[in-house]
Amino acid sequence: MNGGREDLRVDGRGCEDYRCVEVETDVVSNTSGSARIKLGHTDILVGVKAEMGTPKLERPDEGYLEFFVDCSANATPEFEGRGGDDLGTEIANTLYRTFNNKSSVDLKALCISPREHCWVLYVDVLLLECGGNLFDAISIAVKAALFNTRIPRVHVLMDEEGSKDIELSDDPYDCIRLGVENVPCIVTLCKIGCRHVVDASLQEEACSLASLLLSVTSKGAVTCMRKVGKGSLDPESIFEMMETGKRVGKVLHAALQSILHKEESLGPKRQKVGFLG
Amino acid sequence: MALEMRLPAVRRPLSETLGRDSKKHLVVPGDTITTDTGFMRGHGTYMGEEKLLASVAGSVERVNKLICVKALKTRYNGEVGDIVVGRITEVQQKRWKVETNSRLDSVLLLSSMNLPGGELRRRSAEDELAMRGFLQEGDLISAEVQAVFSDGAVSLHTRSLKYGKLGQGVLVQVSPSLVKRQKTHFHDLPCGASVILGNNGFIWIYPTPEHKDEDAGGFIANLEPVSLADREVISRLRNCIVLLVTQKMLLYDTSILYCYEVSLPHQIKDILKPDVMEEIVLETRQRLLEQEG
Numbered sequence: 001m002n003g004g005r006e007d008l009r010v011d012g013r014g015c016e017d018y019r020c021v022e023v024e025t026d027v028v029s030n031t032s033g034s035a036r037i038k039l040g041h042t043d044i045l046v047g048v049k050a051e052m053g054t055p056k057l058e059r060p061d062e063g064y065l066e067f068f069v070d071c072s073a074n075a076t077p078e079f080e081g082r083g084g085d086d087l088g089t090e091i092a093n094t095l096y097r098t099f100n101n102k103s104s105v106d107l108k109a110l111c112i113s114p115r116e117h118c119w120v121l122y123v124d125v126l127l128l129e130c131g132g133n134l135f136d137a138i139s140i141a142v143k144a145a146l147f148n149t150r151i152p153r154v155h156v157l158m159d160e161e162g163s164k165d166i167e168l169s170d171d172p173y174d175c176i177r178l179g180v181e182n183v184p185c186i187v188t189l190c191k192i193g194c195r196h197v198v199d200a201s202l203q204e205e206a207c208s209l210a211s212l213l214l215s216v217t218s219k220g221a222v223t224c225m226r227k228v229g230k231g232s233l234d235p236e237s238i239f240e241m242m243e244t245g246k247r248v249g250k251v252l253h254a255a256l257q258s259i260l261h262k263e264e265s266l267g268p269k270r271q272k273v274g275f276l277g
Numbered sequence: 278m279a280l281e282m283r284l285p286a287v288r289r290p291l292s293e294t295l296g297r298d299s300k301k302h303l304v305v306p307g308d309t310i311t312t313d314t315g316f317m318r319g320h321g322t323y324m325g326e327e328k329l330l331a332s333v334a335g336s337v338e339r340v341n342k343l344i345c346v347k348a349l350k351t352r353y354n355g356e357v358g359d360i361v362v363g364r365i366t367e368v369q370q371k372r373w374k375v376e377t378n379s380r381l382d383s384v385l386l387l388s389s390m391n392l393p394g395g396e397l398r399r400r401s402a403e404d405e406l407a408m409r410g411f412l413q414e415g416d417l418i419s420a421e422v423q424a425v426f427s428d429g430a431v432s433l434h435t436r437s438l439k440y441g442k443l444g445q446g447v448l449v450q451v452s453p454s455l456v457k458r459q460k461t462h463f464h465d466l467p468c469g470a471s472v473i474l475g476n477n478g479f480i481w482i483y484p485t486p487e488h489k490d491e492d493a494g495g496f497i498a499n500l501e502p503v504s505l506a507d508r509e510v511i512s513r514l515r516n517c518i519v520l521l522v523t524q525k526m527l528l529y530d531t532s533i534l535y536c537y538e539v540s541l542p543h544q545i546k547d548i549l550k551p552d553v554m555e556e557i558v559l560e561t562r563q564r565l566l567e568q569e570g
Contacts (some may be wrong), residue, residue: 256281
């Protein structure tokens, strides 16, 4: 615990260092977009499926996102049976709050015809292994999966009787991509002793009484903030943690963008590692 | 602050690059080991249809007429005389229950515990009531196995001044099969830290105490803050041990020490990166082979 004061944690990292992250997209072939993230021992798989549905009544010209989190029983023994449901709903609710603003994802691009058809993106998160710092890894994986999502382009045709017909374009590679520059990432700051650390491992999470979940965009804007844990946080330390979170968030976004572009530039000939590497 | 993101790379198993001389006979549960009936059955084997079959996944070891299968990842099976590091889970009437990564919780009887001051007397009712003062739930202790019950539960004792409650340090949990059996499991490494290699797979790294308190009997935990230099040595050792474990190398004082020396040019947090890990492991193996040959 005292190591936090001197910026040296048990595994030699500083208070603001992340463990090594492995990113791979397009791992699941029958989804519109997918990503797999390995952060230390935490392993997350996200799949995005685009389906057609009717827009919500209060927003007739926008599509929407639906989140579902499944805590696999392989992750830790506590998730056996229905043990993982509570954590799953908590993570899904946090994701809804994070994306609940106009600028994260361009929802108007998901609309096909107002009040009748729109694209609904079903984002499914699967926790394969639980090794600490779940929220960060899940948000990075969701951003990578949305970057990888390819939604087929559709044209709306007017029939003779006046009814609308939706036509899928013939070219399978003709698709629209989502702009993910404003998609936020969650940074979890755990308070241990009197300092706060980023990317806590399982043991560090067990020592911390309170942590702050901050969802930060690449420009440093905060979209959602949540406190978890049964300890209390001093208002001054909350300000410090917010500043750290914004700083760390910007670096995280920059690194993620560069790795995603690098992966895409390798083209379709890149060697896919998948699950048996 | 440091953040590294990378694309996953297919990792080749390292043993191919080294070229093992002797091929180990690896089996999975249900595999036939031999059809020769002249052998004695050891651990991990059973007789079925006049064939010797393996019941665990591991490598076959043969000593003259005894065949046994040594499993790679098991729970700890106690043997008399082993050193273990355990965590107290319960305080019961005349004993403590200790968690040692085995199938059943181990037992530490009050009569097997050293009283402070080293006196030898009959344990009275007041000693029973004061049990919680000695060891509480969550404390870490080092102890020796005194006896093994018929159901496999292990009975511990701390009847020497070198055993007892552990103070500040770092615990690393590994598989028991990776800890080599040696004469002594308490090592004072020259780099400035000490390590206890428990046979049950719990490895305790702690700063070397300057002077040994003979009359404390291992109860007084030193809670003074540890210096930064000591902390760095301990972090580096911890990362080296985790590295050796991921590469499935046997853990003993020489291998840990060589790994530590080889890792000195790298930063502590870089040791666990995949490419740096491979480099360090190859060099460590090289040095160990040179030392043996």
